Amino acid sequence: MPLLARRGGPARAARGAVPAGQRRDRRVPAQRGRDHRRHRRVLRLDYPAELEIVLAYNTPHPLPVEDTLREIAARDPRLVLLPVAGSTSKAQNINAAVTRVRGEFVGIFDADHHPAPHAFEHAWHWLSHGHDVVQGHCVIRNGESSRVAELVAVEFEAIYAVSHPGRTRLYGFGVFGGSNGFWRTDLLARARMHGSMLTEDIDSTLRALGEGARFAVDRTLISRELAPTTLKALWNQRSRWAQGWVQVSLKHLWRGLRSPVFTVRQKLGLLVLLGWREVQPWLTLQILPVLLYSAWKAGGVQHLDWAVPVCVLAMLLTVAAGPVQALFAWRLAVPELRARTRWFWSYLLLSTVFYSHFKNMVARQAHLKEALGDRQWRVTPRAAAKAVAGR
Numbered sequence: 001m002p003l004l005a006r007r008g009g010p011a012r013a014a015r016g017a018v019p020a021g022q023r024r025d026r027r028v029p030a031q032r033g034r035d036h037r038r039h040r041r042v043l044r045l046d047y048p049a050e051l052e053i054v055l056a057y058n059t060p061h062p063l064p065v066e067d068t069l070r071e072i073a074a075r076d077p078r079l080v081l082l083p084v085a086g087s088t089s090k091a092q093n094i095n096a097a098v099t100r101v102r103g104e105f106v107g108i109f110d111a112d113h114h115p116a117p118h119a120f121e122h123a124w125h126w127l128s129h130g131h132d133v134v135q136g137h138c139v140i141r142n143g144e145s146s147r148v149a150e151l152v153a154v155e156f157e158a159i160y161a162v163s164h165p166g167r168t169r170l171y172g173f174g175v176f177g178g179s180n181g182f183w184r185t186d187l188l189a190r191a192r193m194h195g196s197m198l199t200e201d202i203d204s205t206l207r208a209l210g211e212g213a214r215f216a217v218d219r220t221l222i223s224r225e226l227a228p229t230t231l232k233a234l235w236n237q238r239s240r241w242a243q244g245w246v247q248v249s250l251k252h253l254w255r256g257l258r259s260p261v262f263t264v265r266q267k268l269g270l271l272v273l274l275g276w277r278e279v280q281p282w283l284t285l286q287i288l289p290v291l292l293y294s295a296w297k298a299g300g301v302q303h304l305d306w307a308v309p310v311c312v313l314a315m316l317l318t319v320a321a322g323p324v325q326a327l328f329a330w331r332l333a334v335p336e337l338r339a340r341t342r343w344f345w346s347y348l349l350l351s352t353v354f355y356s357h358f359k360n361m362v363a364r365q366a367h368l369k370e371a372l373g374d375r376q377w378r379v380t381p382r383a384a385a386k387a388v389a390g391r
Contacts (some may be wrong), residue, residue, distance in 0.1 A: 042109075043076055047120045054080045056088035056097035057111075090178075091200040092191035106188055110179045114141065121222050123182035132187050132213040133205075136180040136221030137161060139334050143343065145229045145341040151355065152227035152234065153337060154347035158325055161332035164217045171269025174215035180223035187213055197251075198375060199244025206252040206370050212261050222334065236364065242359075242366035243375070244266045249274040250370075279362040321350050 042053055055069065066081075073079040086098040094108065104128050109115060118123070119136070126134040137160040143153035160177075166173040176183075178201035186210060197203040209215065228234040253274040258268050295301045306312075326348040331339055337343065347355075369375070 005286070007251060042115070043072075043078060045115065045119065046119055047118075050078075051120075052078050052080060052103070054082050054097045054100065056082040056084055056093040058084050058089075058093060089195045089200075089244075091195040091197075094188075094193045098185070098192070100180075101185055101189075103184055103185060105184050106183045108179060109223060110225060112226040114221045114225070116221070118188055119180075119223065120182075122218070126216045126218065127182065127184060130214060131216040132175070133176055133208065134182045134216040134218055134221065135164065135174050135176050136182075136223055137219040137334075138177065138180050139222055139224045139337070140227045141224035142226050142229070143337070143340070146377070147346075148231055148234055149227040149229045150343050151347060151350060154326075154329060154333075154343050155355075157333040157337060158329040158347075161219045161334075162325065162328045165219050167269065167273070168215070168217045171272075172263065172266050173209055174217040175273075176201050176208075176215065179225065180221070187211075189391060197244060197247050198240050200247060202244065202248045204245050206248060206256065208307050209266075210256065210259055210261055212250075221330065238359065238362045239366055239369070242363045243370050245274075245277060246366055246370045249278050249294065278363070278367070281360040284357075322348055322356075326351070 013047065045051060059066075066083075069079070069081055073081055081098075082093075082097055082100070084093050087093055087096065098106065105124070107115070107120060107123065123136070124132050136158055139160075140149065140153035140156050143150045164174065164177070178199070181201075188204075190211075191204045191208045193200040194203055205215065230236055253270060256262055256270045256274070262270065295304055298304050326344050329347075330344045333344075
């Protein structure tokens with residue numbers, strides 16, 4: 001996992017720039033076999049102060065790519081290689097890296113990320129105005145690789161361009177999504193990442209929010225990453241995410257609702273984020289039994305009164321949700337994805353007939369896995385066969 005640390009002040013004083021003497025840090029988790037050319041791209045980041053990149057990683061045995069990385073580090077002293085002995089997780093790599101960070105704030109990125117050139121200056125605007133963490137907009141860059149990657153590309157626009165900013169405005173708090181996030185170093189050092197949690201990023205978010213930390217979300221703070229390209233890889237990734245959310249909900253929901261730190265507005269947001277999201281996949285299973293019972297009680301389907309106002313309203317809300325989400329995702333998407341209108345129509349269709357049910361199935365099996373104590377971490381493979389043009 002590379003960690004970028006910036007030290008010293010910029011040559012110019014501009015709005016959102018780092019004041020003289022400020023340091024900035026960035027981390028990007030690296031996994032075995034990741035392309036070293038991505039780290040060369042990270043080294044090209046533009047920042048008016050000193051930059052340090054800490055690549056914290058774990059591997060059971062030496063890899064050929066490590067020789068290449070050592071050659072790059074010998075030519076560019078900003079790159080610091082940090083193999084973490086005994087590590088088996090991203091959380092352990094982050095915790096090891098944060099102990100040697102010298103900057104005032106840290107950017108965390110997975111190794112497949114391509115952050116925007118001015119990402120640190122952009123993030124500092126938020127951090128220098130009272131926020132403790134800012135989450136950026138993760139954009140899929142290999143949407144042309146497969147239909148699965150195409151689907152995820154649009155879904156990420158719905159998540160990072162619509163849902164995260166909207167939730168922040170509505171409930172008054174943001175969340176750290178695990179990558180393309182910028183933390184004040186002292187807060188990250190206190191919160192750390194707990195390796196026992198499958199979504200250590202969300203867990204650290206809730207613990208930091210419980211301390212009163214302020215989280216911002218900025219959809220214009222862009223970093224491009226790779227999506228899973230097969231349905232199996234997507235299932236494994238979302239299974240881990242879903243089970244991690246179950247763990248976080250069990251650990252933090254009631255604690256957050258009782259906490260004096262959260263406002264009533266924020267507690268309502270926690271109830272939706274951690275409570276409703278876990279109940280909803282099971283409620284969707286009740287629709288068919290309820291309809292069958294209603295038909296039986298009425299003496300047949302032909303005797304059902306489909307014009308009941310509550311039922312009509314629920315149907316209209318359900319039917320409208322998909323098109324409205326797809327429309328806003330298209331409207332707020334990055335230009336290279338907004339130009340691909342077909343992808344959004346395809347997402348709308350697949351979400352209606354398949355993908356929403358797929359995610360509900362993933363959530364239900366995640367509950368069962370957590371109940372059975374099955375918490376195995378499965379690394380999601382990435383493949384960048386084709387990249388979205390125009391970035």
